[in-house]
Amino acid sequence: MFKREWKNLDKVMLFSTILIVCCSLCIIGSATHINKGVINYDFVAKQGGAFVLNLLIVLFFSRFDYTRLKLFAKPLYVLNLLILLAVMFVGTSALGAQRWIQVGPITIQPSEFSKLIMIICTAALLSNKVDKLNSFKSLLPIGLFVGIPFLLVLKQPDLGTSLVFLAITFGMLFVSNVKMSLLRNIFAAGVVLAPIGWHFMKDYQKSRILVFLDPNADPFGAGYHIIQSKIAIGSGELFGKGLFQGTQSQLNFLPENHTDFIFSVIGEELGFMGCIVILFLYFLLVYRGLVTAKECKDPFGMLLATGIVSMWAFQILVNVGMTCGIMPVTGIPLPFMSYGVSALTTNMLAMGLLMSIYMRQQTMIF
Template identity: 90%
Template sequence: MFKREWRNLDKVMLGVTILIVCCSLCIIGSATHINQGVINYDFVVKQGVAFVFNLLIVLFFSRYDYTKLKRFAKPLYGINLIVLLAVMFVGTSALGAQRWIQLGPITIQPSEFSKLIMIICTAALLSDRIGKLNTWRSLLPIALFVGIPFLLVLKQPDLGTSLVFLAIALGMLFISNIKMSLLRNAAIVGIILAPIGWHFLKDYQKSRILVFLDPNADPFGAGYHIIQSKIAIGSGELFGKGLFQGTQSQLNFLPENHTDFIFSVIGEELGFLGCLFILFLYFILIYRGLITAKECKDPFGMLLATGIVSMWAFQILVNVGMTCGIMPVTGIPLPFMSYGVSALTTNMMAMGILMSIYMRQQTMIF
C-alpha cells in the first residue's frame, strides 16, 4: 500500500514545496539572526519545528479522502464565523490590528485558517451549481456566503486577507462556468461602490494606497516600506550581496523583513538570479496545481484545487508586487516563505488536500 501511494504521490509538488521552505528558513535566519546585538535563531527554530510538524499534516491530508470534506462544509462555515467573531472580542492586538487569539503559549491567526475553510465551503456550495450561475439571483447566495466572512476579516482590519477571499471566489466562479457578462457587470458594480468602501478603511490603509502611486510623498511614513524595499532589491543587482550580507535587512532599514517583505531580502542578498529561482519554484507549484485541477473529474475536487491555486497565485502576485512597488502594501504573506506558523500550517494543509486530489486521480487512472 505504501509503495502504491508513493507511486501516485505528486513528488514534484512535494519536492518544490520542501525546497521553498528550506530557502525560507535560510532567508528568515539571515533576516532575524541579530536581535538587539545578540545572535539567536529563535524564528528559524520555531518555523523549522512548525514545518516538521506540518509535514505530518501533509501526509495525513494526502491520504485522507478529500471528498469527505464536503460533508463538513456547513459545520466548518459556522465554526469559521464564530472564531472570526471571537477575534473581535477576545483577540489580541499588534501593529494597529486585532487579528490574533492567544491560546496559552500559542498565538494563532484565525483569518489565515479561514482562507482554507472558505475554499472548502465555497467548493461545496458551487459543486452543485456549475453551469447554473447565469443570473443575479443565482449569484446572490454566493455573494452573501463569501461576503460575511469577508466583512468580518476586513473589520479586524485585515485588508490583505479579505482581498484573498475575493480572489479565491473569483477563481472558483470562473471555473464554475459563470456567465461572463454577469461577472463583468459585477466588476463594474464593485468599481462603482469602491468609493463607499474607501470610507471604511483605516487611515493607515488609505495612506498605503495613496503612497503606492508616489512613495516619496511620505518617505518617512507610509512610503517608507516601499522605498526601503526597492532600495534593497535594486542594490542586490544580478548576483546579490550574499546571504547574511545585506545592509538594508541586516541593519533593520527594511521593516518586517522576515514576514511581508521577505522577498526584498531575497532580492538584496541573492540578487536577480535568486529572485528568478524562487519565482521559478512558484511557477512549478502553480503549474502542478492547475494540472491537478484540470485532470480532476470530480466537480468538488476541481473547485478545491482551483481555490487553492487561486489563493497561492494571488498572494504571490501581490506580495512580490508590493515589494517591487507595483502593488499597494497590504500585508499579504508570501506562501511557504514568509515567517508565520498560522500561514505555514494553512498552506501545508492546502498542499495536503491538493496532493490528495492528485493521488486519487492517479488511482482512478491506474
C-alpha cells in the same frame, strides 16, 4: 503499499514546496539572527519545527479522502464564523489590528485558517451549481455566503485577507462556468463603488494606497517600507550581496523583513537570479495545482484545487508586486516563505488537500 503511494504522489509539487520552505528558513535566519546585538535563531527554530510537523500532516492528508470534507462544510462554516467573531471579543492587537488569539504560549491568526475553510465551504456550495450560474439571482446566495466572513475579516481590519477571499471566490466562479458577462458587470460595479469604500477605510490603509502612487510623498512614514524595499531589491543586482550580507535587512532599515517584505531580502542577498529561482519554484507549484484541477473529474475536487491555486497565485502576485512597488502594501504574506506558523500551517494543509485530489485521480487512472 508505500511504493504504490509514492508512485501516485505529485513529487514535483512536494519537492517544490520543500525547496521553498528550505529557502525560507535560510532567509528568515539571515533576516532575524541578530536581535538587540545577540545572535539567536528562535524564528528559524519555530518555523522549522512547524514545517516538520506540518509535513507529517501533509503526508497524512494525502491519504485522506477529500470528498468527506463536503459532509462537514456546514459545521466548518459555522466554526469559521465563531472563530472570526471570537477575534473581535478576545483577540489581541498588534500593529493597529486585532487579528490574533492568544492560547497560552501559542498565538493563532484565525483569518489564515479562515481562507482554507472558505475554500472547502465554497467548493461544497458551488459543486451543485456548476453550469447553473447564469443570473444575478443565482449568484446572490454565494455573495451572502462569502460576504459574511469577508466583512468579519475586514472589520479586524485585515484588507489583505479580505482581498484573498475575493480572489478565491472569482477563481472558483470562473471554473464553475459562470456567465462571463456577470463577472464583468460585478467587476465594473466594484470599480464604480470603490470611492464609497474609500470612506470606510482606516487612515493607514488610505496612506498605503496614496504612497503606492508616490512613495516620496511620505518617505519617513507610510512610504518608508516601499522605498527601503526597492532599495534592497535594486542593490542586489544580478547575484546579490550574499546570504547574511545585506545592508538594508541586516541593519534593520527594512521593516518586517522576515514577514511581509521577505522577498526584498531575497532580492538583496540572492539578487535577480535568486528571485528567478524562487519564482520558478512558485510557478511549478501553481502549475501542478492547475494540472490537478484540470484532471479532476469530481466538481468538488476541481473547485477545491482551483480555490487553493487562486489563493496562492493571488498572494504571490500581490506580495512580490508590493515589495517591487507595483502593488499597494496590503500585508499579504508570501506563501511558504514569510514567517508565521498560522500561515505556514494553512498552506501546508492546502497542499495536503491538493495531494489528496491528485492521488485519487492517479488511483482511478491506474
